[in-house]
Amino acid sequence: MQQRNERKDAARHRELILDTASQLFHERGVEGVSMHQIAKSAGVGQGTLYRRYASKAELCMELMADSFQRFTSGIDHYLASSAGSPVRERLEGFVARLIEYMASEIEWLSAIKPTVTCAEERIGLYQSEPFVYVVGKLKGLLDEAVQSGDARTEDTEFSAFAAAATFDAGMFFYLTKERGFTVEQIKAKYVGHFSGLLLN
Amino acid sequence: MQQRNERKDAARHRELILDTASQLFHERGVEGVSMHQIAKSAGVGQGTLYRRYASKAELCMELMADSFQRFTSGIDHYLASSAGSPVRERLEGFVARLIEYMASEIEWLSAIKPTVTCAEERIGLYQSEPFVYVVGKLKGLLDEAVQSGDARTEDTEFSAFAAAATFDAGMFFYLTKERGFTVEQIKAKYVGHFSGLLLN
DNA sequence: TAAGTAAGCGGACAATTGTCCATTTATAAA
DNA sequence: TTTATAAATGGACAATTGTCCGCTTACTTA
Numbered sequence: 302m303q304q305r306n307e308r309k310d311a312a313r314h315r316e317l318i319l320d321t322a323s324q325l326f327h328e329r330g331v332e333g334v335s336m337h338q339i340a341k342s343a344g345v346g347q348g349t350l351y352r353r354y355a356s357k358a359e360l361c362m363e364l365m366a367d368s369f370q371r372f373t374s375g376i377d378h379y380l381a382s383s384a385g386s387p388v389r390e391r392l393e394g395f396v397a398r399l400i401e402y403m404a405s406e407i408e409w410l411s412a413i414k415p416t417v418t419c420a421e422e423r424i425g426l427y428q429s430e431p432f433v434y435v436v437g438k439l440k441g442l443l444d445e446a447v448q449s450g451d452a453r454t455e456d457t458e459f460s461a462f463a464a465a466a467t468f469d470a471g472m473f474f475y476l477t478k479e480r481g482f483t484v485e486q487i488k489a490k491y492v493g494h495f496s497g498l499l500l501n
Numbered sequence: 502m503q504q505r506n507e508r509k510d511a512a513r514h515r516e517l518i519l520d521t522a523s524q525l526f527h528e529r530g531v532e533g534v535s536m537h538q539i540a541k542s543a544g545v546g547q548g549t550l551y552r553r554y555a556s557k558a559e560l561c562m563e564l565m566a567d568s569f570q571r572f573t574s575g576i577d578h579y580l581a582s583s584a585g586s587p588v589r590e591r592l593e594g595f596v597a598r599l600i601e602y603m604a605s606e607i608e609w610l611s612a613i614k615p616t617v618t619c620a621e622e623r624i625g626l627y628q629s630e631p632f633v634y635v636v637g638k639l640k641g642l643l644d645e646a647v648q649s650g651d652a653r654t655e656d657t658e659f660s661a662f663a664a665a666a667t668f669d670a671g672m673f674f675y676l677t678k679e680r681g682f683t684v685e686q687i688k689a690k691y692v693g694h695f696s697g698l699l700l701n
Numbered sequence: 702t703a704a705g706t707a708a709g710c711g712g713a714c715a716a717t718t719g720t721c722c723a724t725t726t727a728t729a730a731a
Numbered sequence: 732t733t734t735a736t737a738a739a740t741g742g743a744c745a746a747t748t749g750t751c752c753g754c755t756t757a758c759t760t761a
Contacts, residue, residue, distance in 0.1 A: 306758090307708095308708065308709065308756085308757055309757070310708095310709070310710085311709060314709085335746075335747060335748080336747075336749085337746090340711085345710075346712055347712065347713090347749080347750090348709090348710060348711050348749095348751080348752090349709070349710050349711060350711095351748090351749065351750080352709070355749085356748080356749080357748085425675060426671060427671070427679075428675075428679070452697075453697060454694075456690055456693055456694065459693075459694055463667040463691075464667075466666060466667050467664075467667060469666055471626060471627070472627060475627040475628070479625065479627070479628070490659045491663075493659075494654075494656065494659055494663050497652075497653060497654050497655065498698060506728090508727055508728075508739065511738075511739060514739085514740085535718080536717075536718065537716090537717070545741070546740060546741025546742055547719080547720090547742065547743090548720080548739090551720080552740080555719085556719085
């Protein structure tokens with residue numbers, strides 16, 4: 302008695318939905334496409350769409366999975382290959398890469414934040430894979446910094462958590478659209494800010 | 502030729518809407534009341550309601566105005582009366598009070614965040630009065646800290662901005678509901694975190 | 702291969718938010 | 732007091748999101 306695998310028609314539809322959504326998003330932007338339109342274009346019912354993705358946010362998360370995977374690979378590789386460098390340098394490197402990633406995915410990120418944050422949602426931004434990953438890496442760097450005397454944080458878990466919260470898609474949006482900063486400027490600000498958190 | 506004041510009927514309706522909304526929110530919670538219900542209960546049309554408050558978020562902001570006013574008065578008074586104390590102490594006092602305020606208003610705050618954040622909204626959380634106020638106070642404290650050698654932040658404006666972003670209603674929600682921390686514990690975490698940002 | 706069953710399907714429905722605009726009404730000016 | 736007009740009104744409408752549930756289909760097992 303083997304566990305039931307995903308049915309073929311379901312698999313077909315999943316890819317169909319993903320492809321359709323991806324194309325529509327690229328054509329009209331994430332905000333410009335409704336779940337209904339996605340379902341219609343993909344030729345499936347609303348229920349079929351929602352069965353898989355409980356919200357547009359989840360759908361976006363799925364579409365970001367690949368690029369996020371590349372991002373974490375890059376980060377993991379970077380942190381491993383620079384293991385000997387000072388913590389400050391690696392923290393700055395991490396922050397710079399994270400901002401670059403956010404800049405490249407801002408369109409999707411901005412769609413995720415509002416929906417997922419909302420009250421009693423099923424996922425919760427703070428339990429999402431990306432957020433947890435960032436917190437984990439930041440905590441690791443902070444722990445190292447504390448050990449090497451570059452920081453005197455007590456609760457590294459919380460500090461990492463608070464630090465991760467500053468990488469907010471809405472804030473990024475505000476800084477670019479309202480304040481007119483370039484990605485490079487924002488990156489410099491973040492790097493400077495985080496560098497300043499360490500001692501010396 | 503005097504400038505047109507608010508019409509009497511408009512004023513009457515504004516108070517009516519505010520009172521009704523306040524009562525309904527207390528009865529069923531912010532999430533449990535729709536704008537339609539508010540309009541209906543107040544005996545006005547949808548259009549009338551939306552003419553004044555473009556979203557539930559704005560309505561909540563208006564309802565919070567009083568308590569926020571008390572909050573800022575308290576803060577301003579505290580900072581003025583403790584002008585001689587070390588920056589660290591005042592920063593901690595500020596953070597503690599802010600967390601207490603958030604705890605007392607969390608119900609409203611959680612309603613504001615999602616809506617206001619969304620893409621091209623008219624207000625934008627980061628331009629809202631509360632956020633701007635917090636950034637301003639934090640920047641002031643940071644500037645002082647830099648001057649007195651307790652911090653070596655370069656871009657105090659940005660650092661204050663990033664710091665303010667950590668006071669996120671969703672995060673507060675997560676820490677209490679999901680992680681089970683008490684308000685006191687959270688306050689201690691925040692205070693510790695911010696204290697750690699200063700040198701010495 | 703046959704058949705039972707759990708997974709999948711899809712579109713109608715309900716609930717909200719937010720917009721529009723013809724009509725009404727308060728107020729300033731004549 | 733009358734009148735002109737800008738503000739205010741309210742409810743119908745449109746657009747979305749998300750749920751429900753009877754029907755269909757693929758897959759397992761005998």
